[in-house]
Amino acid sequence: MQISPTALIIIGLLLAAWMVAAAWMMIAAGGKARGAEGSRKAARRMARMIDEAPAIPLVVRTDGRIEGSDRLAGWLGLDTLPEYLSELDGGQTGDHGKGLSADQLKELTENVRRSQKTAAPFRMALTPPGSQRSLAVRGVLADPQVSPGGAALVWIFDFSESESELSRLREEAARAKGDFGALVGIIEAAPMPMWFRGPDAKLQLVNKAYVDAIGAVDADSAVIKQQELIESIDGLTAAQVAGQAFEKKMPIERIVTATINGQRRALRVSDLPLGKEGVAGYAVDIEEMEEQGRQFRAFRDAQRSMLDQLSIGVGQFDADRKLTFANQPFRRVFALNSGVVSQGIDFERLLQNARENGRTPEVRDFPEWRTEHTEWFNAGETQEEAWPLSDGTHLRIVAQPMPDGGLVIVAEDRTEQLALSATRDTLLRTRTATFDSLFEALAVFAPDGHLQLWNRSFAGTWGLEPELLDAHPSAEELLEAIAPNLARSKQAKGIGEVIRAATLDRKEQGGRIALADGRTLEFAGIPLPDGNGLLTVLDVTANEQAEAALRERNKALEAADEVKTQFLSNMSYEFRTPLTSIGGFAELLQAGVAGDLSDQGKEYVEAIIESVGRLTDQVENVLDLSQSEAGLLPLNKKRLDLMPFVTDVVRSREQVISDGGITLDLRGSKASGKIEADKRQLGRAIGQLLDNAIAATPSGGKILVDLSKQKGVAQIVISDNGTGMSKDELKRAMAGQNDTKKQGLGIPLARQLVESHGGTLEIHSRQGEGTAAVIQLP
CATH class of the missing domain: 1.10.287 (Helix Hairpins)
Structure with a gap:
């Protein structure tokens, strides 16, 4: 069967269409496959991101079923995630470290159900028992696209590290808060005024001591009124000084005076900048320190002034071994001048200068000797040495290390003491020899009654054995040995009383006692300056006779x-x-x-x-x-004017003086004063001396009578320029043994009469020059 071309064309068109449709379908299927693969990759990526996310989602359905990651099971300590919410306790009570505790599961279940019913979100924190993991739970009603039917979406966060950090921060915050409270309490209770200023230098905080110091009502009032504790100094207020400290970012410290509680006190004020926050300040009362400093300086000056008055040299060195003070004796001992002391000479240099001036002992190796003495600064105890110098001086050197590392040198010149010691030894030997050479028997008793010293005559005078005294017996033992040698042994008690009075009562007593052999002894107890008593005994037998x-x-x-x-x-x-x-x-x-x-x-x-x-x-x-x-x-004494009285005596002999061709010079005035005297007897005394002067003065001679008064004593001088007398003649005249015509009894009688008035008569004569008689009357 033949197919027509049209059919073929149609078949071809159908095949082409099928092929196009097949190709389109293949292309569409490839696109969908690529989309599905992309979705799978996105889903895996999302699942991985969810697994790596810090939060794990958990879907809780209305029937209690749960959907979630196994990672959540690990957080809860479970092997696998259970199917229902009620099984999150791991099938246990929660006491073995798996799942949630019963209370936590109950709270979670209630929050999930409330969110499913009310769509209200919730938050809670969970800590599985036996675990240190902290879980934060946030629940909301799930979006229908996620899970329809009113399921709850629960996000679980692991904030263990954050919780630890938060706990640490909470602890630190609590500790900081406690420290801050304690610091505020300390500042508030501080006995010194403290304050805080802002960046603008205005007061923001003051403590109670500050409030009390300025006499404010309270701290808030002081801050509001900006009452300052420190007065303006040199035109700068306390706020301005604090502002300078804030600007320079450097603390400023100064010493000022302020009135606190009605008293002027010395304060050490500090302003401390605290970054950008402001400036803190405080004031320390240093009045007592200043007073102690003044007292210390006064004590140091007084001490140094006192040391200057000592006869012992004292030098002070500081921790740097520099001379800081030396009194006058120290400078004299070491031949130092004031410039050396003011410059603070070094100790080693001092020794060098002393050696050059011959003020150190002669040593073989001086550098080594100087080094040894420099170690005095490090010595732990006092050092003492004797320095014999080449000029015969003996020094006693005492080195006292000081707690501050310094050194005090005491230099004592013992030359005179050694000489006195030698003299004392000589005196002791001399005393012993003197004691032994005396006729008296001597013994020295101590205050406790024991015999200390005696001479050789003491034992023989009392008839004692010398060996007994060598034992230094007590007074009682000595009296027991003396008693048998007395005429009456009971009289020994009187000797003991004399010894006791001399040693204890410090009184001098004496007595006389008869011995059995017929001798008579006289004894006396004499207190000595050193507290001892001296018993002196003398044989007065011959004296008594x-x-x-x-x-x-x-x-x-x-x-x-x-x-x-x-x-x-x-x-x-x-x-x-x-x-x-x-x-x-x-x-x-x-x-x-x-x-x-x-x-x-x-x-x-x-x-x-x-x-x-x-x-x-x-x-x-x-x-x-x-x-x-x-x-x-x-004597019939009366008050007499001296000048008229002597004038009358002279006038009674005026004719005789004139007949002898003698010149008379009478000097005196009423200033001679008055005296208490017997007119007749004193007149006879003056007349006798005047008669002697007339008899001894040849024609053409001169007699001077001078009256005066000095220091309340009246003085009458009768002098002549006659023949005078030699020393032998004057001696005989004073005794009334001269030629009667010239002197007779005149001078002895005049002296007796003057002395009977309480006065004195002195005769001065030189042969060929004349004689002067001086009468002094009170």
């Missing part, structure tokens, strides 16, 4: 003195009465009572009257001298 003889002689002298007194009393009458009678009768004859007398008779009468007057004067002189020596001369 001589004393008895002297008593008898004294009685005889007293009897003779009584006879002398009676003789003077009688002679005063027996001499004066006949002379008065003779003179009276002669004057009657001269007056013609017995008739007229011839010229020769008149001459005889005149000679009798003249002789009676002369004899009367001599008798008066003898009696007055005798009575004055015997202390029987009566």
